[in-house]
Amino acid sequence: MKPIYITENSISEFIARALAEDVGDGDHSSLASIPADAQNQARLLVKGDGILAGVALAGYIFKAVDADLQLDVLLQDGAGIKKGDVAFTVKGKAQSILTAERLVLNCMQRMSGIASYTHYLSSLIEGTGAKLLDTRKTTPNFRMMEKWAVVIGGGHNHRYGLYDMVMLKDNHVDYAGGIREAITATQQYLKNKGKDLKIEVETRTLQEVQEALETGGIHRIMLDNMSTDMMREAVAMIGGKYETEASGGITDETIRAVAECGVDYISVGALTHSIKSIDLSLKAY
Template sequence: MQNTSYLTSEAISTFIRTALAEDVGDGDHSSLAAIPAEARNRAKLLVKGEGVLAGVELAQLIFREADASLVIDLRLTDGASVKYGDVAFTVEGPARSILTAERLVLNCMQRMSGIATHTAYLTSLLVGTKAKLLDTRKTTPNFRVCEKWAVLIGGGVNHRYGLFDMIMLKDNHVDYAGGIQAAIEATQAYLARTGRQLPIVIETRTLAEVQQVLETGNVDRIMLDNMSPELMREAVTLIDGRYPTEASGGITEQTIAAVAASGVDYISVGALTHSAGIMDLSLKAF
């Protein structure tokens, strides 16, 4: 269910324009005041940490939106393994334009690189298993496009982008609907009534709920929520390949290998986006 349809030029351009408007307002008065209009300079994107670089392609688009005359010389690309002292790219052109775009470029790249680095690390803990690492909707409002893009760069897999592109029947949906069978049957009726074709993922909390899903059918994936690795293994055996499985709920770097060893197909980790740190980067004149 990998979905990259959100990575459209329109969505990215809208994000950049909105973010620049938030930062620039009626003008970058620091640059307008101190820097002559005709001044031309250059700067380099300096890496001051280590991990997986992300946001390079986005940075090019930000500079282009700020001033199409800026020239970027790429030294590294998205997904590159970097260390302290590496230079990702240089930018040259009107000095005011470089300074106006600087903070948005750094804010995006630092956050995206932190997410890509954490994603790559957790993915490395899954080696030897069939499990794939999924992100979630636990993202920063209005920054989801960049955070999910960073997960991809780090080697993870995107889950649904929003509420509109997948039906995920979680515990509250099941409880409000009156149980597993009622939730699935109501969902199938809704899809038939509206003519929509959406994948259905349903969350289970016990082996009894897993059994109810198997008896009801008509889903695309079974989520095993907040189960121990041992219980997940039992659930995977019970499901016996009839549906893909997804582990979720409080999975950490300490537990993810054991969860993967249970035989699940996917592991969703909200911490990829809501708790990842940043990579220290700076834009330096030279």
């Protein structure tokens, strides 16, 4: 269930930065109050309903803090959870458990919220053929974990960053002078740079869809903030020649109707920017 951007190195770098931010020169609360040789255990208690995410990451965090901590996983990433469930237990040096606690919880609570909302929206478009995508509307320095959570919840990742795909959005098109100008300039740029990147272009009207079709040499056409009637017409115009993606203010109330327009993908920024975290707690026992 790990996407390609989840590597030993990327996880290690993330955890190192996060621990430096949180621990600094020492967890003085734990160092001062808990004997250095004290051995204890704790359990990850679920306090809300949804989809669990971040268990694998928690294992990496505990090991980074103290390689001798022992994690006993009871519920895996992607599992359905309800209030009162225990996701895992951890045993070992008490000071180490306490030092890792907040980073584990901060990551898992947000990741579980994202996975839960992704799972919910995915269920609403089941059977339509449309796939749910995330966006770049993520938390700086936490994008990797947020996109991982989308995958755990049953969604799909859009481009990871600005570098791995070309997306010509409304401002690009307007600054370039139009759809045709933006596409042709991009094609020439990629040729000059020797880069093989997919091109997606955002369209706002049927006229822009037609211009994208006439210009060609692209991979996907985004249908932005279109009514369902206009979207169905756009999909018919494109006729399967290019992938289609619906975007713009799509909610749980509208996503099914959008999917039934025949689009291949639906991107929803709210998957990562407007979710409610799942309440989790690490409790000594």
